[in-house]
Amino acid sequence: MVTTMDSKRSPRRGSLLLLLVSNLLCKNVASLPLCPSGAVNCQVSLRDLFDRAVILSHYIHNLSSEMFNEFDKRYAQGRGFITKAINSCHTSSLSTPEDKEQAQQIHHEDLLNLVLRVLRSWNDPLYHLVSEVRGMHEAPEAILSKAIEIEEQNKRLLEGMEKIVGQVHPGIKENEVYSVWSGLPSLQMADEDSRLFAFYNLLHCLRRDSHKIDNYLKLLKCRMIYDSNC
């Protein structure tokens, strides 16, 4: 509350003014979208944020899975790409939990940051995936449309996650850490087999990472919103 009262003035006028100003300020405070952690109404908005984030992550993984299956059926049959796509994802350097116990042991903030990192790591590859799939001969419409959709939704999920992080852990802005993707030259190789493998690998990694993100977010939601009682 701001009081501009001069102490020399009558106390009555000062208290009136105080009341007036406090009314206005209180209103403003109540309408703030973001609230400090611990406030009651923040829980509701966090729940909404998480619900929306989970919906997005689930949707993105479904699209990725379909896209991979279509590519595999159409281009990768009999080529044995899976044998080569071992340990070839650019995000494997990010130390992500590998099972449920490890995931439950990680602090929720760390897990949130990890999700953010993975999401950021895929901005660039998704962008190039769309442009390269477009350039493929017989550009498969189904794969292209899914790629475009995934890129779009990934951006939205990133925004949502940043909001969540802003609510859960406001004020701390970590350095934007993410894995750099350097697979673009592979996508543009002249050798069809190599190029196809590059696409295969990229789609394989996308499917896995989108599943990771979806799983982590569901874990976090149940843990943070429903107190591990989904």
Add this chain to the structure above:
Amino acid sequence: MKDNVASTVVLMLLLFLNIRLLNGESPPGKPTIFKCRSPEKETFTCWWRPGTDGGLPTNYTLTYHKEGETITHECPDYKTSGPNSCYFSKKHTSIWTIYIMTVNATNKMGSNISDPRYVDVTYIVEPDPPENLTLEVKQPEDRKPYLWIKWFPPTLVDVRSGWLTLQYEIRLKPEKAAEWETHFAGQQTQFKILSLYPGQKYLVQVRCKPDHGFWSNWSQESSIQIPSDFTMKDTTVWIFVAILSAVICLIMVWAVALKGYSMVTCIFPPVPGPKIKGFDTHLLEKGKSEELLSALGCQDFPPTSDCEDLLVEFLEVDDNEDQQLMPAHSKEHPGQGVKPTHLDPDNDSGRGSCDSPSLLSEKCEEPRANPPTFHTPKVIEQPENPKTNITCTCDPHSINAEGKIHYYHAVGSKSSTWPLPQAVQHNPKSPYHSIDDMYKLAVSPAGALTILLDKAGKDASRSSKTIETGGEKKAVKQREMESFPSKTEKGTTWLLPQEKAHVIAAKPLDYVEIHKVNKDGALSLLPKQKENSDQTEKARAPETSKEYAKVSRVMENNILVLVPDPCAQSGALFEESAKEALSSLQKNQAEKDMTCFTATPSNCRHQQGGLDYLDPACFTHSFH
């Protein structure tokens, strides 16, 4: 030498092997890892299918290595999941990691290794079916009963932490039904079924699916018996039936009330009265059988040429009321005999002049006795039926055995003739002179008229023409005249008053013989020489030998315009009759109709063939 030894050794080995092979022993066949599955995304199992064992005990080992590692591991557990399986516990399971595993089959003869299988636990999740499926029939008050299905997720799956998110599906069917009814239940662990067949036993199953995995198997069947007493439903049905019946009854009562009469008549049609043409029940009641019979005179006088040969009738005006007029036998009337035909006023339309009752009954001359049976021109009644076509329907009935002159229905066509009711004329003029004469006859005794009037009055709805004292008779007649045209039933009535009038007036009738009918509907009548001296005053006796009537045309109101035959020169007769009519009518203080009527004789005269005739148009007008 060495070569020999070497080759011998090889030969020996081969023999040895061959011997072993001949015994049926061989290295094992190649095994195949055909399925890997994780029930909760925390452990998983892989099963292989062994190849041929080569007749020897074969040992199978599964070895694997994980993505990003170089160490090869062997299957930690061959037992838990059964034979030819490898169970990976939590400790040995890593998610989002590819396992590369192979199975090695080994026996004494050799070994064989399977193709490597690449397994990522993330994508092989297939949970167990849900557990503890419970069914319950709930019957809340005021609501329909429903089946409440509840279940629990499979024990192994960790849903609470969100590690797996399950979606459920249930299916149910009556025990004897062939098809299952499937419902998707989402993430909830209960479901309500509302559409149930009472008295049936239902079977229910449930299964689940992880968010990115495969459907489980269906759970064990649970059954429940739906109670058959749906009293609420019965009550509702009965109430509905009762309301519907009440509504239907109300509608029927209302319909009956509205149309009761017509319905009653539909169900119990009124017994039709006798419809003999010219038949007057009143006369029957009075016992005037003669009049009655005379009324049933021949009606039809075919105006068309085809009827020309049919009718040779003569009008007999008889002053002796007892005298029955015998009709000239008409050849058109073979089977009719003497049966009086009923002047059917109802059937005027459509029947030409053939149906008109005999115009001038012979009886018209009998004022004292029974009214002569003369038939007033049907045409008078007919003005209101202009539409009927006068194709001469030579109705044999119309040719009355009693020799009545057939009336023409004055129905709009020109074939109708104007049957002048001259027969009833008391005056010596041609009986076809004027309808005026008929009026006079009709007027005669009021007493006789009353009977007729009764009938006329009954039928006539418009006695608008006043009945004034002075011209009471005339008025009465007028009324009758009006009424008659207005009603189709008036044939007889028209007759009777004429008869009565005639009787009362004691005017002798002229006999007229219908000589022939021309094809244009001209009625050529020949007056008949009568011994009645009463007709002396009718100076037309000498003229009776002439043709008196010939229909020149038909007016629009079904009035026949009769013209005296050009040969006849009794123009004076017409005049006389007209004058008489005039004078008599002038006494009538009735409406202007009468005046019109009276005036008509003068107005309506045409010059045709040198003779005057009355324009029936005026008469028509007076009748309405």
